[in-house]
Amino acid sequence: MQLDKQQLPPEKFERVVIDNDSAERITKPSLSFWQDAWLRLRKNKAAIVSMVVLVLLVLMALVGPHLNGRSGDVQNLRHANLPPKIPGIEKLGIFNGVGELGGQKLDLYEVKKVDEYYWFGTDGLGRDLFTRLWEGTQISLLIAFIAALIDVVIGVAYGGISGYFGGRTDDVMQRVVEILIGIPTLIVVILMILIMEPGITAIIIAISITGWIGMSRIVRAQILKFKGQEFVLASRTLGASHNRIITKHLLPNILGIVIINTMFTIPSAIFFEAFLSFIGIGLQPPAASLGTLINDGYKVMEFQPYVLLFPALVISILMIAFNLIGDGLRDALDPKMKD
């Protein structure tokens, strides 16, 4: 189709003035590193879903033990070995309190004349498994968070000092690390736990005793990379103290990598706690952690699979969530992956 010049009057046109300033104008708002990372993390559906799930699990670990007013260590032998029964869902044919008794399928709540609902059932001592599960989750998360925190503090301090001061300090510190890194984590954890009073502190110490090494190596490598760069040199030339260079220039730059690593430290701490408790050298009864609950459940798996099912589900979901968040954060924070 041919345009008719007559139909387009000249006053409809506007002359474009080339403005030299506009070439330099930034049209998009400038984003800080963290805003940029958040934008990328938001696109990662798996990581976002995991965060929501994780927040829910942490909330349940905090409020779950108080939800039904039962205590996790009160034994009620008359109510022992009850299968799960949840109001509402019971009509769907699952979680309706039906279990096997002497080879027959019966509503054990009727047989034992129990009017209450035990949402996740009870164990062989008649303890409420719902309360115990969330108490256990709480303990497991507590151990994992504290162990991860210790790893971060020691790892960043050790790696930071070694990398920043360099020279002979670095040499000596790295020789120590090179010997320590050869010792398999599992062996150290088991040996440490054997010589200490079993309990939360023992598990935390056992997990942290070599846990910081990985972090320290990563931090050292990062510090080495940044401390030779111009902005640090400039700061030093202007007379900044070590303290200022470390806190204002180096730490903010390695923070991303430290966070990513912490996200992978937490699930491995959860795993080690559960592992130790499962083979029987971790937390001791009546304390509940995900590991001891799985161990209890494993023993009666043949007859009451639900005792194993719930803690197994919670630990698996926790581990998956932490791993997915870790993956998401790595993609979002690691500048090498930036597209």
Added chain:
Amino acid sequence: MVKYVGKRLIYMFLTMFLIATATFFLMQTLPGSPIASYNKLNESQRAIVEKKYGIDKPKPVQYAIYMKNLAQGDLGTSFVFKGKSVNDLLASRFKPSFILGAQAMVFGTIIGILLGIIAALRQNTFWDYGSTFFAILGISIPSFVFASLLQYWVASEWHLLPVGLWNDGWKSSILPSIALAMGPLALSARFIRTEMIEVLSSDYITLAKAKGANGFEIAFKHALRNALIPLVTVLGPVAAGLVTGSLVVEQIFAIPGIGEQFVSSIMSNDHATIMGTTLFFSAFLIVVIFIVDILYGIIDPRIRLSGGKN
């Protein structure tokens, strides 16, 4: 290269020495005594037993004797299995552990590589998400949870395979091997996916495509070969995972292997066996990591072991 290997060997030796020393002295601080179960003995009988196991001498002397024997490969005598040497105990239990580990390794790596290839070739499709999710499951779900579930459903509900023990030939090894294989499977699937994606975007793949090579040839002949090389580096964590896994998986399936031996020796305070197994596991892992580092330099000449400095 020779200098590097020599340096590594010295470190390996130092690490082993440290582990042996630490284990020895930690054992001395353990609560309870290996001969606690002999409590019906009177003073002189106890002295005889202590003399027999050499624990009547002062600690430094015991340590010297232990280290001297260790240097000759002798791990001492078990306190619980009377008169049996730890070497014999480990040797008799080596086979099941080795078979399980090897099967898990082969099965896990092959399936993992296949999953990784599929994910990389069909990037951002259902296949990719499926295999990535599977890999996340493998890394996340603790081996003992997975092993318990396998045992519950496959063995005790469906009666397909033996519930445990080691007396049904190859059949007894299937479930524990699968439980152990999840780790290597997940690690190699993730690793191959990343490597393949990187390799597939390189120039020589574009060239192969331009020359008209078909998809299959490109994936397996050109891309996979190069993506496989760095997989060697995963061997270290995989070996560590297999040892960790074997402790619980052998326990769950009642397999008479070294892992099960370790856990039961901890329970029975059998100092000599705990030390022997600890040293065995440590030596195994240290040697694997050493081999990985050397192998990587040999098969990929682009990597220089000395760390880039000439």
